Amino acid sequence: MVINRFHSDKKQERYWHIVCPMxxxxxxxxxxxxxxxxxxxxxxxxxxxxxxxxxxxxxISWAAGSLSQPTIKRASAVALIWCSYLYGSSPRYLPAFLVNLTASALAILAATATRMYLRR
Structure with missing residues (x-):
């Protein structure tokens, strides 16, 4: 985590540092x-x-650096909440893993859309 974050800052590149781990x-x-x-x-x-x-x-750093004022808009974009109640159906935890799977795919799509938007 720390290496990915520092490397992203050093290279001033966010997209690949989000998509590859996702x-x-x-x-x-x-x-x-x-x-x-x-x-x-x-x-x-x-x-x-x-x-x-x-x-x-x-x-989080990309959202905070890319969004313009007001501060409430940035704070809303940075605030992500995960629900631990998804992990109640052991041993498969199917609802939780399906939500995680969907969120991972959406994160990749969102990063791609953001990159395209910011380039334009």
Whole structure:
């Protein structure tokens, strides 16, 4: 996470520093949804948090730096809330992983749309 964030700042590039970790997160969520194999799910669980939060730190700085005033608009864009109640249906946690999978795909699409918008 820290290396991704510092490298993003150093290179002044946000898009690839969001999309690459989110692709890893997307793959980990797919693994978690399609299998009950303990080893595969364990690997997926190891990949998910690091990849998600590596992208999240860059998303927050990109949103804060790209949005204009007023401050309330920036604060609203930066405020992301995750619901822990999704993880109630063990052992598959299917609703939670499907939400994570969808959110990962939407994050990639949003980063792509933002990049295209800012370039234009």
């Amino acid at each position: 692709v890893i997160c997307l793959a980990a969520n797919i693994i978690a949804v399609v299998t009950l194999n303990t080893a595969a799910r364990y690997i997926a669980m190891m990949l998910m948090p690091g990849s998600f939060y590596a992208a999240a730190t860059v998303v």
